Amino acid sequence: MGYIKCAALEETGYVVLDQYDQAKDPKEWLDIEYVDWKSSGETRFAPLASAKGEIEVNGFWNHQPPRTDKDGVWIPSQVEKAPNLVRRAQEPGANVGRCRVIELQPNNYADALYNLHQDDNNRLNPDGTGWIVRGFFNLTNDDTSYFVLRDNQTDPSVEYRLALPAGAQLIVDTQRIWHATCLNSPQPRYCLITSWESGPELDAYIAKYNGKSRVPNVEVSQDILDAGQEEQSRRLAARAAYYAAKGQAEKAAMSEA
Ligand SMILES: [Fe+2]
Numbered sequence: 136m137g138y139i140k141c142a143a144l145e146e147t148g149y150v151v152l153d154q155y156d157q158a159k160d161p162k163e164w165l166d167i168e169y170v171d172w173k174s175s176g177e178t179r180f181a182p183l184a185s186a187k188g189e190i191e192v193n194g195f196w197n198h199q200p201p202r203t204d205k206d207g208v209w210i211p212s213q214v215e216k217a218p219n220l221v222r223r224a225q226e227p228g229a230n231v232g233r234c235r236v237i238e239l240q241p242n243n244y245a246d247a248l249y250n251l252h253q254d255d256n257n258r259l260n261p262d263g264t265g266w267i268v269r270g271f272f273n274l275t276n277d278d279t280s281y282f283v284l285r286d287n288q289t290d291p292s293v294e295y296r297l298a299l300p301a302g303a304q305l306i307v308d309t310q311r312i313w314h315a316t317c318l319n320s321p322q323p324r325y326c327l328i329t330s331w332e333s334g335p336e337l338d339a340y341i342a343k344y345n346g347k348s349r350v351p352n353v354e355v356s357q358d359i360l361d362a363g364q365e366e367q368s369r370r371l372a373a374r375a376a377y378y379a380a381k382g383q384a385e386k387a388a389m390s391e392a
Contacts, residue, residue, distance in 0.1 A: 138333070146349070161219070182213065234327070244360070254314075267310070278298070282295075282317075
C-alpha cells in the first residue's frame with residue numbers, strides 16, 4: 136500500500152516556508168525545562184509533547200507499549216510556559232508526535248558533516264498511514280549558520296545548505312535526507328522540532344506558507360567545503376576502526392568466556 140506522503144517534499148526532501156516574525160514573540164524557549172540528551176552534537180532538549188506527557192525525550196518506540204512517532208502527549212507545565220510554540224506546532228492540524236526545542240552548542244562545517252544522520256521517525260508506523268516528517272522553526276538568530284542536507288552521507292554532489300535566521304521555517308523528510316546543523320555562532324541555537332504526519336492538513340499548511348523545494352544554497356568557500364569533506368572521511372574512518380577493534384575485543388572476550 137505504501138505511506139501517504141507530501142508531494143511538496145518529493146523533489147528535494149525539504150521545503151522552506153515563509154519566514155515567521157520571530158521577534159514579535161517572547162523568548163519562551165528560555166523559560167521551559169531542558170533535559171540532557173546527546174543527539175548530533177552537544178545538545179539538550181526541552182520536550183513540549185512526549186510519549187506519555189513526561190519531561191523526557193526518548194523515542195516513542197522505546198516506551199511500553201512501543202509505538203510510532205504520533206499522538207504525542209502535551210506536557211502541561213511546558214505548554215503553560217510556551218503557548219506560542221505550541222500554537223505554531225499545532226497550526227497545521229496534522230497529528231503531532233514528538234515536539235521539542237533543541238539547544239545546540241556552536242560547531243563548524245566539518246562537525247556538521249560528521250553529525251549527518253537520518254532520523255527513525257517511521258519506526259512502527261503502520262503502512263497506509265501518513266509518513267512522519269519534521270518541522271524546524273529556528274528561534275534564535277543564527278544568520279551565519281545553516282542546515283546541511285544531503286541525499287547521501289558522504290557524497291557532496293547533492294548538498295543543500297539552508298540559512299537559519301530567526302523565524303526560518305523548514306519541513307524536512309528527515310528519515311530520507313541526511314541532516315545536521317552548522318552553527319558558526321558564538322551562542323547556542325534554539326529550534327522547535329515537531330514530528331508531523333503527512334497528509335492533506337500538512338499539504339494545505341505547506342501551500343499556505345508558500346513552501347519552496349529549492350532555495351539558493353548558503354555560500355561556503357571551496358576551501359572550507361574541501362577541508363570539511365576530508366575531515367568527515369577521517370573521523371568516519373576513525374569511528375569505524377574504533378568499533379571494529381571493539382567488536383574484535385568483544386568477540387575475543389566471548390570466546391574466552
Ligand atoms: Fe535528526
